[in-house]
Structure formats: C-alpha cells, structure tokens
Amino acid sequence: MSAPLLQVDDLRVHFRVDDGLLKAVDGVSYELGQGETLGIVGESGSGKTVSSLAVIGLLERPPAEIPSGRIIFGDEDLLTYSENRMSDVRGRRISMIFQEPMTSLNPVMAIGLQISEVVRRHLGMSKRQARERTLELLNLVGIPEPSKRIDEYPHQLSGGMRQRVMIALALACEPMILIADEPTTALDVTIQAQILELMASLQEKLGTSILLITHDLAVIAETAHRVAVMYAGRIVEKAPVKEIFQNPRHPYTQGLLRSIPRIDREREKRLTEIPGFVPSLADLPSGCAFVDRCPQAIDRCRRDTPMIEAIGEGHQVSCWRAEDG
Amino acid sequence: MNDAANTDLSADAPVSPAAPTVRYESQLRRVTRRFLRHKLAVFGGIGVILLIASALFADLLSPHDPIFIDTSLRFLFPMDNPSYPLGTDEIGRDTLSRLLHGGRISLVVGVVAMIATVVTGAVIGLTAGYYGGWIDNLIMRFVDTMLCFPQVFLLLVVAAFVTPTLISISLIIGLTSWMEVSRIVRAEILHLKEQDFIQAAHALGASGARIMFKELLPNTMAPILVAATLKVATAVLMESYISYLGYGIQPPLASWGNMLTNAQSYFDTVPFLAVLPGVMITFTVLSFNFLGDGLRDALDPRLKMDQ
Incomplete structure (x- = not known):
C-alpha cells in the first residue's frame, strides 16, 4: 500500500468523570488508504464512534481529553489544528x-x-x-x-x-475521507442495501476513502476492504475483510462470527453467544480486557496486556495465543 | 476526481420504490391553508387587521378632534347624541375619537416594545444557551437579578431619567421585559444544540455564528412567535401602568392606559368610560394571542396536520 491518506497513531481518548477516568479509546492505530473502505466493528461502547469523532475534531473537550496520539492527514497532525482551521477541514476534506x-x-x-x-x-x-x-x-x-x-x-x-x-x-x-457512523442502522434492510450500494458506487466515482463504523458484520462483509475489530477501547484484530471472515484469530472476532446466523450451516445447531458482558470501562480487568469472557485465556492474559502484532499479510492481532492458532 | 463528480449517476442509482408522489404545494399556500383552519387564529388575525386599520385611519374615522374640549357636553352617554356615538368624557372629549387615537399609540408601543424585547431576549438567550459554561452562568444570574425587581419599579427607575416620548416609552418597556424571552430561548437552545443535526452542521464545517443564527434560531421561531404576541399584549398593559403613574403618555394625548386611569374616578357613575378602553385592551391582547397561536401551528413545518 502506498502512503496512507489518514494515519491514526496510538490515539487515546479519556473522559474524566466523577468516579475516575474512562479510557474510551486506549491506544488505537490504523491507517486508511486512498479510495479504501476501512470497517471498524465493535459493540456499543467499544470506542469506535469516539475514535472517529476525534478524527473529525468533534469531541467536546472537556469532558474528553486526548492525552496522546497523532492523526496524520496530509503530512499534518489534525490534533494540533485550531478549532477554526479544523472547521475548514470538516465538510471540505x-x-x-x-x-x-x-x-x-x-x-x-x-x-x-x-x-x-x-x-x-x-x-x-x-x-x-x-x-x-x-x-x-x-x-x-x-x-x-x-x-x-x-x-x-x-x-x-x-x-x-x-x-x-x-x-x-x-x-x-x-471530501477525501467520509466517516460513516452506522449509516444504515436506522433503515429497513432493503433501503440499507440501496444506501450501501450508493456509497460504494460514489466511492468508485469520486475516489473517496470511507471509514465505516458499524456493529453489523453483514455491512462490513459487503462494503469494507479492511476491518478493524474494537473491544473496550482497543483494536484487537485488524485484517483484510476476506481474512477476517475466513481466518479470524482473536477469540473475540471468532466469537462474533460464530454468533451470526448463517444460511450454509445446519439448522439444528444453536448459535453460540459470547459468554458474559462487556466490562465497564471504569472497571477493566488487568491484562487483556477480554480475559473474563475468553474461552482460551491463560494465566499470562491476566497479567500482561497483549500488544497488537502482525501474524500474516496485513493481519494483526492482539492476543497472546494468536500464534497457537 | 472533479470530472467524476460531474458524471450523472442517476440512471443506475436505485430509485426508492417507496417514494410517494407528493402533491407539490408552495410553502405559502400550505401555511395559509393551515392557518385558515384554526378558527380562533382567524378571529385573532381579523382582530389585529381591524386594530391596525383603525389605527392607520384614525384621523379619517374619528368624528371629532380627540383632544377638543367641550365642557357643555360632559359625560354624554353612548348614543345620547348621534354625533358622539360612544359618548364623551369628564371634560367633553369624544370617546370614540380618543379610543381610535389611543389605539394608535397603544399599538405602536406594543409593537416597538415587542421588537425590542424579542431581539434583546433572543440574542441574550441564544448566547447563553449556545456557549454554556461560565458565560451561561453569568448571563442567567444577571437575568435572575433583573427578574427580582418588579417590572414596574424598573420601568419607573428608567422612566425617571428619560423624557417620555412614544419611542422612549416603548424601548423602556422592551428593555425591562426581555428576560422571559431569553429564558425561553435559552431553554430551547440547550435542548436543540444536543440534536444530531447540530452535530451534523459542525461536521460539515459550519461556523459558530452560522450554527447560532441559521440552524438554532430558526428552530426556536415557534416559541419566540408566541412570546412575541404575548409581549405585544403585556406592553399595551405596561404602557397603561406607567401612564397611570404619570410617566407614560402625557395628557392631553390619549392612550387606552391613561383613559382607563382618568375613568376610574367616575367608575361608579359612568362605568362605560372605563369599560370601553378596558374592552379594547382585552380585545387587543386576545387577538394577538390567538394570532400567535395560529401562526405557530401554521408555520412549524414539523407539525404534520395535513391529513
């Protein structure tokens, strides 16, 4: 891939609330290429919307804080822009x-x-x-x-x-980048398909890069070129769309994929859900945030937070057991 | 990239099958139609038109000079003398002529004061609501302070330093009664600025001023309109208060307020002298209120009453 159009680098967004600090986005990095669609998937509260609001400069500060990170767009860091300069970028670029x-x-x-x-x-x-x-x-x-x-x-x-x-x-x-925050969630399924089709055809005509935020894996499968899966403020897995669906490596991604009904699977088989609940951001377990719900957790997961590491062509995972398969 | 944008995509773009064929109707016609269906609003509208017409043509409609004194014709009852259809007052001035000319003054005071009130109140409320934080606090505490004083006191304090003319009285009334409007507008703005379309406007690069005056303010039009019509009504009353206390419209000029004041000494013997201006004030207040109500329903494109 040539130099990315947008590069988000170790972005952190914290919210200072009465009972402490909420790390809504905790060290997120991704890049978006020219004419590419990057899908960001995750449950409610996983930080996908907050990280994209940071990109377009719409986070209200306070209560939000951005203690670290860079958002490189055209050789410049958008986080250093003044509000005035940023409003020239918004809607235009x-x-x-x-x-x-x-x-x-x-x-x-x-x-x-x-x-x-x-x-x-x-x-x-x-x-x-x-x-x-x-x-x-x-x-x-x-x-x-x-x-x-x-x-x-x-x-x-x-x-x-x-x-x-x-x-x-x-x-x-x-604009060069379009951020679409759940653009089809509020629409009927037939209209959803039309809107997604429209976005894809416009992308082709205009060469726009799209940051597609959704919790709907079907939407991702249909539109995205690459996918980043977010969990509790971090990206847990990042891969081309085919790879994510065929070879998911993070237990959370695997769980998500198992929980979608599929027409090519036997009817009798129950859908499996991911046990437990998303942990509260104010009360994350130490180590890996997914540890309490993970079927493959080992001792180390509780001690150390895994870093995101490449395991294949464009495929990155943050899991201690990713190598084990 | 630019060439691509100009390419017409409509041919292959899907057209929603659900799109209904809507009968096209101009905005003006739709508003008029909605307004006419509101009976009280029509009554209010006609009332306001009559009041404005009578004020405009007061000179033509008046049978007599409103300040001409004829002590031989004091306290004529209505219809006693065909050339004085509504009788005369304690110094023999024609009541009908005085009502017509008084109406002119009351309306001017009402409208000018309303404009001053609404403009001041809206700008202050908008600023407080939009910026929030300490700016909001500062402004709203100031509003609270202003509201602590009874408006009549405020009026009198200011009126003591200003020569009473039609415009100065109107402005004084307006500048001492904007607080309710600013509260209404602020409350609306606080609610509106959290709406998605305001965030969408931010996301499209709109400036603060644009968001305030083009996105937020038009959305508060309905409550502002209602407040405005109420303010015309209260300004008419306020004018009569200060006229009563000697700071308002000065004799011999007639206003409904000072006519009412003069009439109170004779209320037990010639009640109609007080009743007539009273009825006019009531009629004016009601007409403006109904009109405002009807306008709110008719203008608000969010209210779908078409079916």
Whole structure:
C-alpha cells in the first residue's frame, strides 16, 4: 500500500468523570488508504464512534481529553489544528454521516438550502451556482425529481431519502475521507442495501476513502476492504475483510462470527453467544480486557496486556495465543 | 476526481420504490391553508387587521378632534347624541375619537416594545444557551437579578431619567421585559444544540455564528412567535401602568392606559368610560394571542396536520 491518506497513531481518548477516568479509546492505530473502505466493528461502547469523532475534531473537550496520539492527514497532525482551521477541514476534506437520518437534518430548513449552504461555505459558490450544484448532487445520490425535492423539508422525505440527502451533504465538496457512523442502522434492510450500494458506487466515482463504523458484520462483509475489530477501547484484530471472515484469530472476532446466523450451516445447531458482558470501562480487568469472557485465556492474559502484532499479510492481532492458532 | 463528480449517476442509482408522489404545494399556500383552519387564529388575525386599520385611519374615522374640549357636553352617554356615538368624557372629549387615537399609540408601543424585547431576549438567550459554561452562568444570574425587581419599579427607575416620548416609552418597556424571552430561548437552545443535526452542521464545517443564527434560531421561531404576541399584549398593559403613574403618555394625548386611569374616578357613575378602553385592551391582547397561536401551528413545518 502506498502512503496512507489518514494515519491514526496510538490515539487515546479519556473522559474524566466523577468516579475516575474512562479510557474510551486506549491506544488505537490504523491507517486508511486512498479510495479504501476501512470497517471498524465493535459493540456499543467499544470506542469506535469516539475514535472517529476525534478524527473529525468533534469531541467536546472537556469532558474528553486526548492525552496522546497523532492523526496524520496530509503530512499534518489534525490534533494540533485550531478549532477554526479544523472547521475548514470538516465538510471540505473530511465529512461525516450519522446514524439517524431522521434527526440529522435541520427540520426547519429546506434540504436544498442545507446543501447549498455547505458548498457556499467551502467552495465560495454564488447562490445560483450552489443551487445548480445542489441539483447535481441530489441527482447523484438518486433522489427522484430533484428540482421538486430541492425545496422540500426533511419531514416530507422518507428515511432512505433523508440518508441520501445526508450523503449528498457529506459529499458536496468532494471530501477525501467520509466517516460513516452506522449509516444504515436506522433503515429497513432493503433501503440499507440501496444506501450501501450508493456509497460504494460514489466511492468508485469520486475516489473517496470511507471509514465505516458499524456493529453489523453483514455491512462490513459487503462494503469494507479492511476491518478493524474494537473491544473496550482497543483494536484487537485488524485484517483484510476476506481474512477476517475466513481466518479470524482473536477469540473475540471468532466469537462474533460464530454468533451470526448463517444460511450454509445446519439448522439444528444453536448459535453460540459470547459468554458474559462487556466490562465497564471504569472497571477493566488487568491484562487483556477480554480475559473474563475468553474461552482460551491463560494465566499470562491476566497479567500482561497483549500488544497488537502482525501474524500474516496485513493481519494483526492482539492476543497472546494468536500464534497457537 | 472533479470530472467524476460531474458524471450523472442517476440512471443506475436505485430509485426508492417507496417514494410517494407528493402533491407539490408552495410553502405559502400550505401555511395559509393551515392557518385558515384554526378558527380562533382567524378571529385573532381579523382582530389585529381591524386594530391596525383603525389605527392607520384614525384621523379619517374619528368624528371629532380627540383632544377638543367641550365642557357643555360632559359625560354624554353612548348614543345620547348621534354625533358622539360612544359618548364623551369628564371634560367633553369624544370617546370614540380618543379610543381610535389611543389605539394608535397603544399599538405602536406594543409593537416597538415587542421588537425590542424579542431581539434583546433572543440574542441574550441564544448566547447563553449556545456557549454554556461560565458565560451561561453569568448571563442567567444577571437575568435572575433583573427578574427580582418588579417590572414596574424598573420601568419607573428608567422612566425617571428619560423624557417620555412614544419611542422612549416603548424601548423602556422592551428593555425591562426581555428576560422571559431569553429564558425561553435559552431553554430551547440547550435542548436543540444536543440534536444530531447540530452535530451534523459542525461536521460539515459550519461556523459558530452560522450554527447560532441559521440552524438554532430558526428552530426556536415557534416559541419566540408566541412570546412575541404575548409581549405585544403585556406592553399595551405596561404602557397603561406607567401612564397611570404619570410617566407614560402625557395628557392631553390619549392612550387606552391613561383613559382607563382618568375613568376610574367616575367608575361608579359612568362605568362605560372605563369599560370601553378596558374592552379594547382585552380585545387587543386576545387577538394577538390567538394570532400567535395560529401562526405557530401554521408555520412549524414539523407539525404534520395535513391529513
């Protein structure tokens, strides 16, 4: 892989709360190449959203703190940017779409105006140019009759349509990176497929890199090129998408994959779940965070925290027993 | 990358089969239609139009000069004399003419004071709510302090230093009654700024000022409108308070407030002198309140009452 477009290096995000320090993101590193989709999977609270909010500079500090880490984008560390400089990056070079299309649009502003505002802000277009660009974008994301829809309000559109508008908003200035935080979770399955297809085809046309955050492995399988699995604020396994599904090495990834129903497996076999619960971030076990739920845990897992290490071509795992198979 | 963006994808982009064919209707028509369905709002709207018209054309509609004194015609009852349809007051001035001209003054005071109140209150509430933290604390403690004093005292303190003119009275009323509006706006902002679309606006690179005035403020329009109409009503009342205490509209100019004040000495013998301006104040207050209510329902695109 050539030099990555975005490189997140040992990122830590802590939240100072009444009863101590929550390490929501605890030393996460990954890189995102040009035109690539990196899927970040994990349960709620595993730090996947927080780490991406750090990338786009939307963490409120305080309560959040970033004690260490670098986010290298175009030879510069985004963490050193001032708020003003960062707001020039947001929407222009790095954009984000959110989980809830129902509430992510301003309810009292026509959708066309919302899109026009963004291109006028970043690209300095005139009102008329912006309107033309908006029509073009609505067309691009597959909104039927854009010239009518452009003056409609969010409540007049369906959820799928709204997510298309959100995508149009995010891609309005042709950003280099699109962060998609559970973009399809709130949608029907059929609409989900359409939105994912749309994102993939737009990625192909525009060469955008996508950081896809989800807890849905099906979405990952369909869209991502590489996958990072997060657990309790750390990346436990990182690999190309095929490798993750065919040769998962971390017990947590293996557990996740076993817990999805599969059409090619015998019906009688029960789905296996991962025993126990996600530990509270305020009360992590020493050593490996997964130790209490891990079927393969050994003494060492309780003592030392495993480092993430390469075990194959582009495949990294943080587990003491990864070598044992 | 740029060329690619211009490529039309619509041909192969999937079109949602669920997309309903919506009858297209302009925003103005939809608002009008919703407004007209609200009976009290229509009543309020007509009331306000009548009040504005009567204030505008007070000179044409008045049968007499409102400050002309004719001591031979004191305390005429309504309809006693056909040229004085609503009678005369204690020094023989025509009540109808005075009501019409008084209405002009009351409306100007009401509207100017309302604008001052809403603009001040909205900007202060928006600032406090958006920035939060110590700025919010400082501003809201100041608001609390202002609210500690009865408004009439505040009015009198300021009025003692300012020459009473129509505009100065309006501004004084406005600048001593913005606190409720700022509280309402702040509360709305605190709730709104946590919404996804505000974070989305941040994520798209919107500046603080843009988020405040283009994303947040329009979303508080409904409560601001309702507060504004209420403020017109209270400003009309406030004007009568300070007129009563001698700091307001100065005689011989008529305002509903000072007419009411003059009438109180004769309330037991000629009650209509007090009842007529009282009825006008009530009518004005109700009309503006109903109008505000109707506007809120009609303008808010989130309320779907179409079906």
